[in-house]
Amino acid sequence: MEHWLNKRAALSPNQIAIEMEDHSVTFLQLQQKSQQFARQLDNLKPNGHIAILSDNSIDMAVAFWGCTYLQTPVVFLNTRLSRSEWQQQCNDADVGLILTSSHYLEKAKHLNVSVESFLKVKKLTVNEVPLLDEIDAEKVCSMMFTSGTTGRAKAVQQTFHNHWSSAVASSLNLGLLPEDKWLVCLPLFHIGGLSILIKSVIYGMPVYLLEKFDADKVHQAIMKSAVTLISVVAVTCSRLLERLGSERYPDSFRCMLLGGGPAPKPLLEQAKAKQTPVVQTYGMTETCSQIATLNEKDALRKLGSAGKPLFTATLKIVDEKEECNPNQIGEILAKGPMVSPGYYQHKKQSNEWLRTGDLGYFDEEGFLYVVDRRSDLIISGGENIYPAEIEEVLLMMDGIVEAGVTAEEDKQWGQVPVAYIVKNDKQLTTDRIKDYCKDRLANFKVPKQIHFRDQLPRNATNKLQRHKLK
Incomplete structure (x- = not known):
């Protein structure tokens, strides 16, 4: 498959790829910046994987796409972790180089890993090295840490095929409109943020990118910047509804996708009263974002449900012995092309089903209800x-x-x-x-x-x- 960013730059060169408050880049500019960054990054020749430590920015997006041109898996580090946690994750994921924004440079320099800022890389010589022009779908694109039942964080491997399958399945459920613009206020180092960045290139859809969640900025973007979709968690959804007050979002605003755990019923009722379209979604790092999502037409009728499995995904509910009946709570198992091949440097499970450890049930119509994200989580x-x-x-x-x-x-x-x-x-x-x-x-x-x-x-x-x- 042709490199996604090359294909999108050829198809939609002048379409806005990423829009921020003060500037934006087109798909052609994003491609050019990413390829140049890759050629500059080649000077460093890291001995190991490359990690990115940054808040949301165009520089962060360019660094990610630049690494894909060198076919180097990107390990995303959570900016909210402590220095000792970063070091542990770098050790576990065989990180040889950390790329970071100026904001985290001083703190990252104390780690036992090579560190360079985005700014420093952009000043290096542009090497004329061959860049990847065709994607091997089975290669690992990204790694993100998530905790297992022991509490020790493990690096989830996400292939290009996983990301592609997730993006296609999402569009088959939500649809894709020419005027769509997806606001990203979730961190790009979370799968909820990165998946939208990748969808943007696959769909040819602009992303409105915020450095961090800010209720006023998100509100203004929805009201005045033609945003049609946004991904939120319960606490950010609550703040947006509070900020909305007695106002109403424009008719062009399609929905908020609410993930990150079971949504409190009072929050959903509040959204319903304000005529704000909120659709619940269920997914995890291991499934490259959503694997089940409620669609807009069922949002009010099935309040509290995470919807049905996406087109290429399969879910089942099991107890200790067998598959559960409707309305019977059990563990949620998942399979599909968006499911990760496994954790880095951990033995792959032979079972084709991903045991999520989450509890839930299907109703008589096949709608999923997540009861608990995990017993101890x-x-x-x-x-x-x-x-x-x-x-x-x-x-x-x-x-x-x-x-x-x-x-x-x-x-x-x-x-x-x-x-x-x-x-x-x-x-x-x-x-x-x-x-x-x-x-x-x-x-x-x-x-x-x-x-x-x-x-x-x-x-x-x-x-x-x-x-x-x-």
Whole structure:
């Protein structure tokens, strides 16, 4: 298959590819900038994979597409993680070079990995090296870290075929209109953000890119910049509805795709009352974004549902023995061409079905309802937090004998982590524990409350029972 960006630049050279508040680039300009960046990047010849550490920007998009011309998988790093977490992920993904924005350059320089800023690369000599002109669909395009049941982050491999299949399946469900423009306020280092950047090139659709979510900027873009689609999580959706007030979005605005975990019913009811089209979607890093999505015509009739599996995707619900009947809760299993081939440097599962670990059910009409993202998973503002990862850090602190972490409901973030601790140091305070965590964890993973207990609930095999923490 011809390189997607080459094909799109040939088909739609003057069509806007990425629009930001102060400037924009066409598909032809994006191609030219990306190819030049690739030729400049060739000077560095990294010994390993290339990671990108950046907030949303055209430079970040250019760096990503530039790496595809060198057939180098891009490892995306979450900007909200701590330095030690970045180092661990770079080690696990065999990263030889980090490309970063000026904002993160100083912090990244302390890592045991080569680091260069986008600006520095753009000043290097433009080497006349051959660039990839045909994509091998089975090659890995990107890697993103997501936690497994142990809490240790693993690099999900996403092939070009995975991304292509996801984009095609999404368009078959939502449709594709000539006037479509998709606003991206999710980070490009998340699959929810990157998938839209890739859809843009495959569809020939402009993207309105924001550096970060800002309710006022998103509101103005929808009202005045002809945005037709936006992907959100519950907390950002809530803020947008609050910002909307008594106004109404223009008729040209098609919908908000709501992902990142089960949506609170009150939020969906609020959107319905404001006549704001919100469609729930279900997906994960391992499925290259959405694998089931409610369509617009069923949005109000099936409030709370994540819709039906996309055209090329298959889902089933199983219990411990067999496939579940309608309205019977079980684990969600997925397969399809958008499902990742596996985790980097982990043994591939022989079973063709991806066991998501999520619980849900189908109703009589085949609409999916997600009951819980995973039994222990905490979803805070769309970010996945695994208790085991926080517990591991807590148990490294002197004075802590046992630690258990669970979720507590929060009006702003949906959920926040809360820790329960058994200590053997009477001088140990909650402030000291929080400070310790802040040095080792991303801010959104730091427990918002610390509770001291004489003992934690455990079963007969001494396994911690998180659901009994209180």
